[in-house]
Amino acid sequence: xxxxxFTERPYQDESSGFFGATGRDITDLxxxxxxxxxxxxxxxxxxYLDEKVYAEEMGFDGLMLNEHHSTPFCMGGVMNVEAAILAxxxxxxxxxxxxxxxxxxxxxxxxxxxxxxxxxISRGRLITGxxxxxxxxxxxxxxxxxFNWDRFQEAHDFILKAWxxxxxxRWEGEHYNFRYVNPWxxxxxxxxxxxxxxxxxxxxxxxxxxxxxxxxxxxxxxxEPTKQSFAYYDEKAKEAGYEAGTQHHSYLFKVHxxxxxxxxxxxxxxxxxxxxxxxxxxxxxxxxxxxxxLPGMTSRTAVLPTVASFAAATARGRGEDAKKLGGxxxxxxxxxxxxxxxxxxxxxxxxxxxxxxxxxxxxxIPKIRHVLETLRxxxxxxxxxxxxxxxxxxxxxxxxMGEEVLPAIRxxxxxxxxxxxxxxxxxTNKVVLEAPAAAGD
Amino acid sequence: xxxxxxxxxxxxSIAGLxxxxxxxxxxxxxxxxxxxxxxxxxxxxxxxxxxNFAVSVPDLPGFGQSERPxxxxxxxxxxxxxxxxxxxLDLGPTLxxxxxxxxxxxxxxxxxxxxxxxxxxxxxxxxxxxxEGEIVDLIMHEHDDYVRLxxxxxxxxxxxxxxxxxxxxxxxxxxxxEMTARLTWKPWMFNRQLLPLLATVQTPxxxxxxxxxxxxxxSSADLYxxxxxxxxxxxxxxxxxxxxxxxxxxxASLIADFAGSS
Numbered sequence: 001x002x003x004x005x006f007t008e009r010p011y012q013d014e015s016s017g018f019f020g021a022t023g024r025d026i027t028d029l030x031x032x033x034x035x036x037x038x039x040x041x042x043x044x045x046x047x048y049l050d051e052k053v054y055a056e057e058m059g060f061d062g063l064m065l066n067e068h069h070s071t072p073f074c075m076g077g078v079m080n081v082e083a084a085i086l087a088x089x090x091x092x093x094x095x096x097x098x099x100x101x102x103x104x105x106x107x108x109x110x111x112x113x114x115x116x117x118x119x120x121i122s123r124g125r126l127i128t129g130x131x132x133x134x135x136x137x138x139x140x141x142x143x144x145x146x147f148n149w150d151r152f153q154e155a156h157d158f159i160l161k162a163w164x165x166x167x168x169x170r171w172e173g174e175h176y177n178f179r180y181v182n183p184w185x186x187x188x189x190x191x192x193x194x195x196x197x198x199x200x201x202x203x204x205x206x207x208x209x210x211x212x213x214x215x216x217x218x219x220x221x222x223x224e225p226t227k228q229s230f231a232y233y234d235e236k237a238k239e240a241g242y243e244a245g246t247q248h249h250s251y252l253f254k255v256h257x258x259x260x261x262x263x264x265x266x267x268x269x270x271x272x273x274x275x276x277x278x279x280x281x282x283x284x285x286x287x288x289x290x291x292x293x294l295p296g297m298t299s300r301t302a303v304l305p306t307v308a309s310f311a312a313a314t315a316r317g318r319g320e321d322a323k324k325l326g327g328x329x330x331x332x333x334x335x336x337x338x339x340x341x342x343x344x345x346x347x348x349x350x351x352x353x354x355x356x357x358x359x360x361x362x363x364x365i366p367k368i369r370h371v372l373e374t375l376r377x378x379x380x381x382x383x384x385x386x387x388x389x390x391x392x393x394x395x396x397x398x399x400x401m402g403e404e405v406l407p408a409i410r411x412x413x414x415x416x417x418x419x420x421x422x423x424x425x426x427x428t429n430k431v432v433l434e435a436p437a438a439a440g441d
Numbered sequence: 442x443x444x445x446x447x448x449x450x451x452x453x454s455i456a457g458l459x460x461x462x463x464x465x466x467x468x469x470x471x472x473x474x475x476x477x478x479x480x481x482x483x484x485x486x487x488x489x490x491x492x493n494f495a496v497s498v499p500d501l502p503g504f505g506q507s508e509r510p511x512x513x514x515x516x517x518x519x520x521x522x523x524x525x526x527x528x529x530l531d532l533g534p535t536l537x538x539x540x541x542x543x544x545x546x547x548x549x550x551x552x553x554x555x556x557x558x559x560x561x562x563x564x565x566x567x568x569x570x571x572x573e574g575e576i577v578d579l580i581m582h583e584h585d586d587y588v589r590l591x592x593x594x595x596x597x598x599x600x601x602x603x604x605x606x607x608x609x610x611x612x613x614x615x616x617x618x619e620m621t622a623r624l625t626w627k628p629w630m631f632n633r634q635l636l637p638l639l640a641t642v643q644t645p646x647x648x649x650x651x652x653x654x655x656x657x658x659x660s661s662a663d664l665y666x667x668x669x670x671x672x673x674x675x676x677x678x679x680x681x682x683x684x685x686x687x688x689x690x691x692x693a694s695l696i697a698d699f700a701g702s703s
Contacts, residue, residue: 139580144626146619290583295619 001413002379002420004062004096005055007386009048010275011072013040028071028287047391052086056093058402064096064381069140072275080114087122095122098198098217099129103151104141112162116185124188129196135294146296151175163192210236213427217250223354223374246378247424254356255382257400261359267393268358269347274388361404369412378420448483455525461506462499466491470532474543479504479617486685489693503620516624520549527557536700538562540685552638561646562696565657565682567630569665574658576630584614593653593681601686639668646672647699651680
């Protein structure tokens with residue numbers, strides 16, 4: 001069992017008016033950066049780095065970062081900078097990037113170099129992950145959306161070659177062209193850092209990840225559709241001639257631990273307050289469907305069962321399509337919209353559905369067990385410290401996780417035989433001899 | 442939107458791809474190229490035009506019922522296919538008309554094969570970077586808002602589409618938006634090579650702009666007029682970007698007068 005820690009690093013500005021239920025419009029891609037305060041930004045970046053260092057100290061195996069652009073809910077526009085700093089100031093934990101938005105890179109050779117540097121500085125602790133990105137990312141860096149999937153695949157093939165095939169060589173692709181590929185930086189890990197693919201919705205991507213034997217990380221989706229997506233991965237793995245296992249299944253979900261159940265509830269509600277990711281269920285922000293759902297980004301017929309959950313459907317501005325596809329009924333969508341409109345209503349609903357788990361260690365451990373039994377992932381990430389949560393909220397939770405939750409979860413992982421990609425190599429399904437803790441020493 | 446008894450459909454194969462068009466009327470050949478939002482079929486404007494011309498209204502390659510050229514990356518690629526279609530259909534010297542995005546394609550076609558054209562009509566045409574204002578970015582708008590913006594006012598939009606368009610119309614807009622985004626992105630809706638090349642074109646050209654066009658700035662019209670030696674500009678009152686929707690009869694008679702005089 002591999003356990004990582006994640007927060008989206010929201011831009012929390014109490015003076016902005018969009019922190020908490022103020023009624024100020026926080027429509028995604030509808031906020032001017034005239035409101036951005038770099039001094040506050042400095043505090044927040046340093047706070048989030050400090051929390052990651054503490055997460056390592058508390059025993060997390062992985063420190064996960066993500067990347068979004070032109071939005072206050074995630075400060076990781078240049079996640080690789082944060083990763084490079086963590087590479088230097090942490091010692092053991094894997095640095096997990098989920099993920100770089102490949103199609104928006106005009107120059108993927110530059111990305112190959114950056115990731116190789118991070119891998120070297122960390123002495124082989126980088127886990128790289130690649131995504132297609134939502135419409136927001138393509139708008140922000142003006143990447144031609146109908147070619148998003150093609151560019152993703154070509155950039156992947158190119159970076160892999162840049163990492164594994166000695167240069168110089170030439171690349172004349174459909175979307176990328178290089179006359180001299182010979183980066184003077186190579187990944188520390190041989191042949192290259194592990195590649196994990198995060199996602200929520202795209203059937204194409206699951207299919208592709210399974211073909212490449214890359215672990216697939218479901219991002220905070222409901223349990224049942226997550227299970228179905230893993231089953232879809234397994235089916236595609238079988239078609240590709242191998243048996244997928246726990247090492248191929250990964251799951252990110254919201255967990256906050258606190259000193260009392262009451263305090264955990266009070267703080268847990270902050271998950272969906274403030275500048276938290278507006279395309280996730282119950283949050284206060286709104287998305288512009290036409291920008292999330294840019295032309296040609298997602299094939300209409302290739303939609304995973306997660307479309308049935310409100311979060312995923314609205315993530316891509318596809319609530320209406322979900323109805324057509326026989327996913328969520330309009331009644332369900334209306335009910336969830338009502339919950340969202342009720343402010344904290346959907347916090348309780350998400351708690352019931354295990355997509356948010358809060359409480360004392362004693363309360364959360366059996367709930368996490370339920371998630372592990374239901375999904376059987378070999379790696380998990382706790383998503384905490386988000387929305388309107390303060391540094392103190394995060395630190396209390398990290399401490400209790402380290403002292404009580406992680407040891408219990410590791411035992412459950414053993415009992416359920418949940419093997420991470422560092423115990424069973426997803427590329428070969430062979431047992432990995434070196435223990436994950438040894439990496440980087 | 443309205444296929445009438447006066448129009449017929451046919452399909453031709455161009456570069457191995459089916460191209461569908463609607464035709465009606467008789468007389469000299471006139472071909473109209475639709476906006477980036479796709480063709481709604483045989484419109485009152487086409488009906489009016491067909492009193493004087495043999496009118497052809499193709500679905501541009503990759504739009505509507507015409508097969509997608511997956512390799513196409515620029516409106517100029519479609520212009521070449523359109524020129525081949527004129528040959529294939531044996532239409533003879535043709536009055537080539539285009540609105541908005543279709544106007545851009547018509548202008549590109551004129552730079553490549555002026556001898557195939559008896560005249561050129563550019564209606565609120567994209568293709569040229571305005572020196573004042575900017576071409577509205579479809580990508581940053583909901584389909585419905587974008588089309589509303591293409592009328593001179595909301596009432597004019599609602600007269601045609603009602604308060605909200607039918608599902609099939611929304612699907613057409615959504616589908617068309619994808620093909621448009623495959624052909625123009627950076628820069629959005631213009632080509633810096635077009636104006637210098639238009640300076641080589643002597644084809645008689647009628648430029649028509651809605652007085653209230655909120656999508657393509659008037660300065661684009663002025664730049665077209667400056668580049669095309671043999672052109673004149675007509676401004677149509679009571680029309681936005683979709684002149685053919687708001688003032689179909691006025692537009693048809695402007696075109697008939699232009700063709701008669703040139």
